[in-house]
Amino acid sequence: MTDKALQYFDTAGFQQDLLKWYDENKRDLPWRKSQDPYKIWVSEIMLQQTKVDTVIPYFHRFMEQFPTVYELADADPQDVLKAWEGLGYYSRARNLQNAVREVVAEYGGKVPDTPRELGSLKGIGPYTKGAILSIAYNKPEPAVDGNVMRVFSRVLKIEEDIAQQRTKKLFDTYVREVISEEDPSSFNQAIMDLGSSICTPKSPACLLCPVQEYCIAFAEGMEESLPIKSKAKKQKPKAYVVLLIKNDKSEYVIEKRSDKGLLADLWQFPMVPIDEVGWDHVGNWVNDEYGLDIKINAKKGNLKHVFSHIIWQLEIYEAETQQQELTDERLLLVEKDGLERYPFPVSHQKMMSYIK
DNA sequence: AAAACGGGGTT
DNA sequence: AACCCAGTTTT
CATH class of the missing domain: 1.10.340.30 (Hypothetical protein; domain 2)
Structure with a gap:
């Protein structure tokens, strides 16, 4: 003592x-x-x-x-x-x-x-x-x-x-x-x-x-x-466009996240920082990050997701592609009922309701 | 020592 | 919207 x-x-x-x-x-x-x-x-x-x-x-x-x-x-x-x-x-x-x-x-x-x-x-x-x-x-x-x-x-x-x-x-x-x-x-x-x-x-x-x-x-x-506890820093907002891309066989494009960092090795719908998104004069998607040829159909909604250090502000769009196979190895085409086999973060699970 | 790393609940 | 939390690893 x-x-x-x-x-x-x-x-x-x-x-x-x-x-x-x-x-x-x-x-x-x-x-x-x-x-x-x-x-x-x-x-x-x-x-x-x-x-x-x-x-x-x-x-x-x-x-x-x-x-x-x-x-x-x-x-x-x-x-x-x-x-x-x-x-x-x-x-x-x-x-x-x-x-x-x-x-x-x-x-x-x-x-x-x-x-x-x-x-x-x-x-x-x-x-x-x-x-x-x-x-x-x-x-x-x-x-x-x-x-x-x-x-x-x-x-x-x-x-x-x-x-x-x-x-x-x-x-x-x-x-x-x-x-x-x-x-x-x-x-x-x-x-x-x-x-x-x-x-x-x-x-x-x-x-x-x-x-x-x-x-x-x-x-x-x-x-x-008590106890005394110093306050955490405020989260930094980060805006993305999320794409729910379907082909004519009703398969959806999903993407495997990096094996490092946030939500490592989980799957998500393709997501692009909003400041890297390009649209042409008739509203067509011109970002070729994934080598995808897609057409945007409709905006499905907004989603906010709060982490301990970031706030995701997500704009969700429905899109379609004619492609039956994908060149980017991060991407996969999966039928709707097959999505449940892959681990998704909660934010992207919530988007599943948009594709029913 | 500080930042990164999820998500859900309470006030 | 702000606050709270049955922590560990990386930078």
Whole structure:
């Protein structure tokens, strides 16, 4: 006990009240039905920046399709991406499969249980490493996410900016001192449940909180103003023309995105930055980016799609082509009912309704 | 240290 | 429209 913030902190009492509350109130979540490290791993990757309610159906489908590390290691990466379709942060899916392949190749299919080995796997950072070690292997390792920082910033009245990297390390040392050595799995999950249901970002339910008596922020009536977090930059708008191009066999042109950057390896309808679009005097498409010979028919609508750092402003047009084959290797002609085999970002899934 | 990387929900 | 979020990798 070297740190001032914990000098007078009743660690034993805090643990006891938190764990009792967790035992009586823990949520019944699909990944809590076993301690299978692979299942814990998949759930934790899916839960990064993603709500529980969103993850649950994906988790069920994923486990049905890839029940163990071996099925996932053997899978076609496009099928993994398809299983991830709509979840976002698609590098998570690619990194997860790469890491699982390493587990099969280097660790005989057993998910490692040491911080060093686990942390060396693709997509497993400090948080996920701690979550797997504590939940699957019951090791007293911190798993510091947004919930933990929010709960601890209030309980201990920490006023550092939680958007800063060094602040995360600060919380790591606090959790390392306060975590239950007897039941680190329940301790970490209890903090997450508490942050999710009681110690919420807005209007926390302090009157229902099992650890209210330990909370400095509550005692001082400042729970609403913690944690301190610097604001994110505003997104930059980027405008595109999107083309729903059909040939006379009712096949549609789709395009595979780059294997790097935003929405890597997903498919989309051809999309051109609006400032690179050329129209002739009778309104014909003259941009030859894809080597396509097309005729624009009608504007189908506008779509706005917000990312964390960009806002797409999309103008959607219906078009037709006489071509039966394509020269650009990024492009593919696919019948309407075949589109569902390819992983699309949510923005382009929404355009499917325009072609019914 | 900052930016890139999705999507959905709440206020 | 602004704000929130069960993070990791790349630059």
